[in-house]
Amino acid sequence: MTIYTVSLIGFGGVNRALAELIAERNETWQRELGFGLNIVGVSDLHLGSVISPNGIDARMLTATRFEKGGFANLSGGSAEPRSLHVVRSAPADIVVEATYTDPATGEPAISHCRAAFEAGRSVVTTNKGPVALAAAELKAMAAACGVGFEYEGAVMSGTPVIRLAQSALAGAEITGFAGILNGTSNFVLGRMQTGLGFAEAVAEAQAAGYAEADPTADVEGFDVRLKVVILANEVLGATLTPDQVDCAGISALTPAALAEAEAAGTRWKLIGSAARDASGRITAAVRAERLPLAHPLASVSGAVNAITFQTGLLGDVTVTGPGAGRIETAFALLSDIVALHRKATPLALREAAE
Numbered sequence: 001m002t003i004y005t006v007s008l009i010g011f012g013g014v015n016r017a018l019a020e021l022i023a024e025r026n027e028t029w030q031r032e033l034g035f036g037l038n039i040v041g042v043s044d045l046h047l048g049s050v051i052s053p054n055g056i057d058a059r060m061l062t063a064t065r066f067e068k069g070g071f072a073n074l075s076g077g078s079a080e081p082r083s084l085h086v087v088r089s090a091p092a093d094i095v096v097e098a099t100y101t102d103p104a105t106g107e108p109a110i111s112h113c114r115a116a117f118e119a120g121r122s123v124v125t126t127n128k129g130p131v132a133l134a135a136a137e138l139k140a141m142a143a144a145c146g147v148g149f150e151y152e153g154a155v156m157s158g159t160p161v162i163r164l165a166q167s168a169l170a171g172a173e174i175t176g177f178a179g180i181l182n183g184t185s186n187f188v189l190g191r192m193q194t195g196l197g198f199a200e201a202v203a204e205a206q207a208a209g210y211a212e213a214d215p216t217a218d219v220e221g222f223d224v225r226l227k228v229v230i231l232a233n234e235v236l237g238a239t240l241t242p243d244q245v246d247c248a249g250i251s252a253l254t255p256a257a258l259a260e261a262e263a264a265g266t267r268w269k270l271i272g273s274a275a276r277d278a279s280g281r282i283t284a285a286v287r288a289e290r291l292p293l294a295h296p297l298a299s300v301s302g303a304v305n306a307i308t309f310q311t312g313l314l315g316d317v318t319v320t321g322p323g324a325g326r327i328e329t330a331f332a333l334l335s336d337i338v339a340l341h342r343k344a345t346p347l348a349l350r351e352a353a354e
Contacts, residue, residue, distance in 0.1 A: 001030055002345075004337065005055075007041035007092040007121075009083050009112055010099040014126055015042075016062060017330035018096065023058035029334075035341050041090025042071065043083040045099075050077035051090045083108060087115045094340065096333055097125035103222055103242065106133040113138050117145040124336035126153035126329050132226040132242060135233060148340045153332025155227045156181065156305045159321030160335060165235040165309060172311040174235055176275030179307030180300050181227045183324040184210045184218035185250050185270045187303045193258050193267075198251060210303050210324065220249035221286040224272040228284050232274035235309075238282040240274075246285040253288060266290040267298045275310070 008015040022037050030036040039056045043049040048071035050056065056074070064070075069079030087095055095116040097109050106129035113130050116123045123142070125131070130138060131151045142149035152162050156179075165174060180186050187210050191201035202219065205211035217223045225247045232238040250270050261268050269291055274284035291298040296318040300306040305323025308316050322328040 002035040002341065003038050004035055004093045004341070005038050005040045005091055006094045006096055006337075007043070007086050007090040008039060009043050009087060009095060009097045011042055011044035011047055012098065013326040014098040014329045014333070015096060017326035018098075018333050019058045020062045021327070021330055021334065023062060026058070033338060033341070034345070035337075037337070040092050041086040043081050043086040044071070045081050047071045048077060048079040049082040049086050050074045051086060052076045053091050083112060084115050087112050087121070088119050092121055094122045094124060094337060097123055097127055097130075098329075098333070099127060101127050101129040101226070103129060103132075103217065103226055106130045110134050110138070113149070114141065117141045117147055117149075120145060120147060122148035122150075122340055124148075124150045124333050124340070126151070126157075126332055128154045128223070128226040128230065132229040135230070136239075148343065150336035150339050151230075152336050152339075153329050155230055156307065156321060156323045157325060158328035158331040158335070159305060159319065159323065160332075161231070161307055161319060162234055163335075163339075164319060165231075169309060169311060169314070169317065172309075172313045172317070174309050174311050176273065176310045177231060177235065177307055178271050178273035178297065178310075179231075180269055180297055180305055181224045181272045181307065181323065182218050182221075182270060183303030183305055183322075184215065185221075185224075186300065186305075187211075188219060189250060189253070189258070189268055189270065190301050192253065192255050193262065195255050195259075197255060198253070208303075219251050221247045221270060221272075222249075224270065224286045228272040228274055228286060231272075231307075232282060232284050236274060236276055236282050238274065238284075240282065240284055244284070246287065248287045250288050261290050264290075265293050267293060269297055269300070271297070 026036045041051045050071040071077040072079040109127040109130040131154045188201040271289045272286045306320040308318040
């Protein structure tokens with residue numbers, strides 16, 4: 001039985017949800033997936049940091065109501081976050097990076113990834129910043145260090161669109177995609193279709209936990225722009241940077257504009273898209289579009305994500321699934337660890353045979 005030791009960098013909703021799953025499902029994973037997880041390090045800006053080579057009880061970690069700096073009360077704990085120290089010093093096989101996304105620099109996540117690779121540790125992350133801004137460098141560094149780098153949850157949370165495109169649609173000749181890649185903006189548009197003003201709809205999204213106190217990244221399309229860059233580079237072989245993607249959000253739309261579109265048999269959606277033209281040039285954009293009601297993306301409602309891949313052999317292939325949520329995003333981290341395990345297992349079997 002394989003037990004992977006993990007360090008959790010960031011202990012907000014996503015990594016806390018992963019710890020909850022470890023507490024509840026570890027025995028099931030050992031039986032069904034062939035591995036279990038043991039937390040040996042945690043770092044959090046609010047709570048501090050803790051390293052325990054023998055393991056930290058996941059149930060205790062999630063059930064305890066820690067105050068600010070509360071990890072100092074644990075054996076091996078400190079009130080200071082010390083994230084890079086945890087990455088480098090906790091005896092983890094895998095670093096689980098789930099910190100805040102800085103769309104301009106990708107920090108501190110890029111530094112966390114580099115430090116992990118240098119220490120011989122694989123990384124799984126839901127963080128869009130390092131993947132959108134430095135994926136090529138980080139993938140090359142991980143390969144040179146003989147470790148893994150997985151980031152399925154960076155685009156559609158627990159819905160596996162990157163692996164779907166790269167594996168299930170391999171050979172289908174993907175030429176482009178168009179998707180609803182931000183659940184918050186989609187929720188806001190849905191509420192505006194009922195007659196609410198933009199500010200009222202955003203307030204409802206905040207009350208429901210979909211939107212941050214500052215919703216700018218969601219409603220102005222900046223979050224989608226990072227996801228478009230990731231998908232275009234991963235699926236279409238582009239080398240785009242965020243500043244090469246035209247971007248406009250939904251804040252200028254009014255309930256009257258949404259009602260007018262509905263009356264005309266169309267519906268406004270915030271769409272992130274990229275396509276390769278006949279010359280091989282790849283262009284990408286984020287903008288509000290009026291879709292015919294018969295379009296598969298027009299009926300996607302609430303905080304749900306969906307994407308349509310345009311392919312040469314299959315035509316359009318549309319995938320719908322959760323694009324947000326603590327447990328859903330934690331599942332993406334688990335799926336990345338499953339991918340690391342499946343890549344490592346054949347090698348381990350070959351080495352054992354030799």
